[in-house]
Amino acid sequence: MKLLLTSSSRHGSTDEVAAVIAERLRSAEIDVDTAQPEDVESVDGYDAFILGSAVYMTKWTNAAVAFTERFREALSAKPVWAFSVGLSGLPKGKMADPQRIGPVLLALEPEDHITFAGRFDPDRLSLRERSIAKLGGAAEGDFRDWDQVREWADAIVTSLRDRPL
Numbered sequence: 001m002k003l004l005l006t007s008s009s010r011h012g013s014t015d016e017v018a019a020v021i022a023e024r025l026r027s028a029e030i031d032v033d034t035a036q037p038e039d040v041e042s043v044d045g046y047d048a049f050i051l052g053s054a055v056y057m058t059k060w061t062n063a064a065v066a067f068t069e070r071f072r073e074a075l076s077a078k079p080v081w082a083f084s085v086g087l088s089g090l091p092k093g094k095m096a097d098p099q100r101i102g103p104v105l106l107a108l109e110p111e112d113h114i115t116f117a118g119r120f121d122p123d124r125l126s127l128r129e130r131s132i133a134k135l136g137g138a139a140e141g142d143f144r145d146w147d148q149v150r151e152w153a154d155a156i157v158t159s160l161r162d163r164p165l
């Protein structure tokens with residue numbers, strides 16, 4: 001069983017979520033390759049996929065969307081899980097829901113899609129990004145819930161074990 005986990009991040013918080021998922025799968029003896037979507041040239045030989053992206057302006061990154069388009073056929077033949085990292089849905093936050101992710105994921109028909117709360121650390125952002133995020137109502141802080149991330153990874157392990165590949 002070999003799995004490809006792609007992660008598309010601008011400021012690292014999505015990559016850190018991906019790393020925790022990868023570690024969890026590896027501890028369950030699943031062989032996981034991790035990559036940035038733009039670096040992947042072939043998906044031959046993978047039995048399953050986990051695709052993750054940060055959400056910016058209600059969308060996955062261009063690289064993450066392009067990956068789903070480049071490999072749509074191969075992805076539709078295998079189990080795919082997807083996760084987004086954003087700040088919508090937080091009690092204090094007003095960030096837009098990632099609606100435009102919908103069409104991407106619908107075309108993929110993932111086994112599951114989850115949105116994890118991310119991090120908004122103005123010090124790591126450009127002035128432009130900081131202004132957009134503040135205008136969008138982002139609450140400052142690191143809201144990543146590592147237990148939730150690990151639970152989601154464990155559910156994938158269970159699901160993979162239950163299916164004949």
Ligand SMILES: Cc1cc2nc3c(=O)[nH]c(=O)nc-3n(C[C@H](O)[C@H](O)[C@H](O)COP(=O)(O)O)c2cc1C
Pocket residue numbers: 008009010011012013014015054055056057058059085086087088095096097098117118119120121125128129130132133136138
């Ligand atoms: C300019 C900007 C726009 C954003 N737009 C959204 C959005 O539309 N929806 C959302 O849920 N989060 C949004 N966020 C929050 C990011 O998704 C969040 O900070 C995430 O943790 C960033 O991931 P990264 O560190 O992997 O790049 C935005 C953040 C910035 C800085």
